[in-house]
Amino acid sequence: SQQGEEDPQALSIQEGENATMNCSYKTSINNLQWYRQNSGRGLVHLILIRSNEREKHSGRLRVTLDTSKKSSSLLITASRAADTASYFCATDPLDSGNTPLVFGKGTRLSVIA
Amino acid sequence: DTGVSQDPRHKITKRGQNVTFRCDPISEHNRLYWYRQTLGQGPEFLTYFQNEAQLEKSRLLSDRFSAERPKGSFSTLEIQRTEQGDSAMYLCASSLLQGQGNEQFFGPGTRLTVL
Numbered sequence: 001s002q003q004g005e006e007d008p009q010a011l012s013i014q015e016g017e018n019a020t021m022n023c024s025y026k027t028s029i030n031n032l033q034w035y036r037q038n039s040g041r042g043l044v045h046l047i048l049i050r051s052n053e054r055e056k057h058s059g060r061l062r063v064t065l066d067t068s069k070k071s072s073s074l075l076i077t078a079s080r081a082a083d084t085a086s087y088f089c090a091t092d093p094l095d096s097g098n099t100p101l102v103f104g105k106g107t108r109l110s111v112i113a
Numbered sequence: 114d115t116g117v118s119q120d121p122r123h124k125i126t127k128r129g130q131n132v133t134f135r136c137d138p139i140s141e142h143n144r145l146y147w148y149r150q151t152l153g154q155g156p157e158f159l160t161y162f163q164n165e166a167q168l169e170k171s172r173l174l175s176d177r178f179s180a181e182r183p184k185g186s187f188s189t190l191e192i193q194r195t196e197q198g199d200s201a202m203y204l205c206a207s208s209l210l211q212g213q214g215n216e217q218f219f220g221p222g223t224r225l226t227v228l
Contacts, residue, residue: 033216042115042204042219043156088155092215100146100169101217103155 005104006089012110019076021107023089024069030092032065033101034074037086046074046087051094081113115139117220119205125226126195133191134223138207145188146217147180148204149173156204162188163210195227 007022025032031050035043049056049065049072056063062075076083086108090101116139126132138145143164148156159178160170164185174180177195182188192199202224206217 031215035219040202040224042117042119042221043206044115045216045218048216090155100148100158100161100171101156101215103148103157105153105155 006087006107008107009105010108010110012112013079015079015081015111015113017079019079019083019109019111021074021087021089021109023072023074023104025072025089025091025102025104026070027091028094029067030094032063032072033090033092034061034063034072035088035090035103037088037106039085043088076109079109079111081111084109084111115218115220117205117207117218119203119220119223121223122221123224123226125228127228128195128197130195131191131193132195132225133189134203134205134225135187135189136205136220137187138205139209139218140186142207142209142218143185144208144210145182146206146208147188147190148206150202150204150222151200159190159203192225195225197227200225200227 005024033048034046037043047058049063060077065072086106088106090103118137120135146161147159150156160180162182177193180190202222204222205220208217
């Protein structure tokens with residue numbers, strides 16, 4: 001079963017605009033991670049935020065985590081056509097002992113040039 | 114390229130045939146994971162190894178599925194008597210057990226089509 005739920009399921013924006021994707025999850029976590037997947041390809045790790053962190057930046061990416069609401073958001077600023085992909089949040093459950101990640105269904109982002 | 118390789122990249126087979134996939138993780142990584150992904154869904158966990166030991170199997174892993182990691186390096190995933198419902202992308206990932214982090218590096222996947 002999948003724990004995370006990304007919102008929206010699909011997002012279409014113009015190049016240069018910002019894209020915000022949200023993720024909600026159900027159980028306590030060690031950390032939450034965001035991955036990107038280009039069509040038909042494997043997943044690429046973007047960023048990891050630990051349960052005791054509230055915000056993290058990496059280049060044009062900004063991730064927030066609210067453990068009280070069990071939610072996270074991924075912001076991509078100044079989007080580019082190359083950002084077109086599916087984005088997944090994945091949680092590392094607290095009692096799992098650093099084992100399998102639990103993925104959401106993803107947000108399909110289309111950036112139109 | 115994350116450093117995790119999978120072979121083959123695509124496999125088309127007829128229902129009832131057996132198939133085997135291979136995954137070569139990043140060499141120093143001690144953990145190796147198998148996931149399955151169907152269209153429009155996120156990856157779903159199948160099984161994982163720490164070194165050569167298979168530590169956990171999902172309920173998704175029926176008795177037709179078997180995975181091995183004999184020397185703690187590469188891994189194979191075999192599906193016996195394939196069914197059309199097995200059609201999916203099979204993803205392998207590896208990680209290095211350390212602290213609280215669990216960043217996993219994924220391979221490009223093997224896309225299985227069962228006719």
